[in-house]
Amino acid sequence: MIVHSDEISRDVSVPAEAAPAIEVRDLVKAFYDVSGDRITLAAANVNFTVKRGEFVCIVGPSGCGKTTVLRILAGLEQPFSGEFRLHTSAQPAMVFQEASVLPWLTVAQNVAFPLKLKGVAAKEQRARVAELLELTGLTDFADARPHQLSGGMKQRVSVARALVDDRDILLMDEPFGALDEQTRLVLQQELLRIWERTGKTVVFITHSVDEALTLADRVLVMSPRPGTIVADLPVPFERPRDVVEMRRDKRFWDLTYEVWRLLAVSPEH
Numbered sequence: 001m002i003v004h005s006d007e008i009s010r011d012v013s014v015p016a017e018a019a020p021a022i023e024v025r026d027l028v029k030a031f032y033d034v035s036g037d038r039i040t041l042a043a044a045n046v047n048f049t050v051k052r053g054e055f056v057c058i059v060g061p062s063g064c065g066k067t068t069v070l071r072i073l074a075g076l077e078q079p080f081s082g083e084f085r086l087h088t089s090a091q092p093a094m095v096f097q098e099a100s101v102l103p104w105l106t107v108a109q110n111v112a113f114p115l116k117l118k119g120v121a122a123k124e125q126r127a128r129v130a131e132l133l134e135l136t137g138l139t140d141f142a143d144a145r146p147h148q149l150s151g152g153m154k155q156r157v158s159v160a161r162a163l164v165d166d167r168d169i170l171l172m173d174e175p176f177g178a179l180d181e182q183t184r185l186v187l188q189q190e191l192l193r194i195w196e197r198t199g200k201t202v203v204f205i206t207h208s209v210d211e212a213l214t215l216a217d218r219v220l221v222m223s224p225r226p227g228t229i230v231a232d233l234p235v236p237f238e239r240p241r242d243v244v245e246m247r248r249d250k251r252f253w254d255l256t257y258e259v260w261r262l263l264a265v266s267p268e269h
């Protein structure tokens, strides 16, 4: 889907002076094995800040601790040491690599689920779900069950559900990693359009350098395990972005090379 500039309802550039939404300081995470005598150091001295309304991608080799950092931010893991602050009153919303849809519910019921848990009135639920189905292109599939959907559509349901109760921070762990390249590109464009409209703060993990440069305001590069941030690269492309057109820009390939070089020279542990 091509985004036209008149569809954009807000200025999508993040002002340099924007307040921080997420602050991570000297974060360390270790896991103990069942006998408690062997530890795996998953992340070491992780430091970064994400501004309000910013889209930040984290890339790094497999096992370097990306998911661990995200799970700590989501409150699903405790850090070993260090600290983090989320400047928001609500828990962040999370989208995982595997679309976590409930197979016995329809698309609309899946999206409504967080509102139902909160006891939101039925009329308000219906209005909000209709809005999110529209935003994610699922209106015609409101009554479908997950087994009738493609992988990309299931992931759209996960994104809609993560946005339905309007939390400020969205944490995304390789949400498009299991999809084919073409579906992935379509969903990247749609995610950008949604982000441009909603102004969420997004932290997005990916193995794909290409995906990170397509989406992010900044790319954080992690070293191999125990992962730490080795580079924090601004991505200069103007917004709104067209995920296909931006590949004509030489800066895209220069940055791709730079990130790959950083990933290649990170010392193996």
Ligand SMILES: Nc1ncnc2c1ncn2[C@@H]1O[C@H](COP(=O)(O)OP(=O)(O)OP(=O)(O)O)[C@@H](O)[C@H]1O
Pocket: 031, 032, 040, 041, 042, 060, 061, 062, 063, 064, 065, 066, 067, 068, 069, 207, 225
């Ligand atoms: N619950 C756990 N118990 C023990 N070790 C764990 C646990 N969770 C993660 N680890 C270890 O921590 C390290 C970092 O894992 P993590 O899943 O954060 O990496 P990742 O960068 O997200 O990897 P990938 O890109 O392959 O998904 C790995 O060595 C992993 O085996």
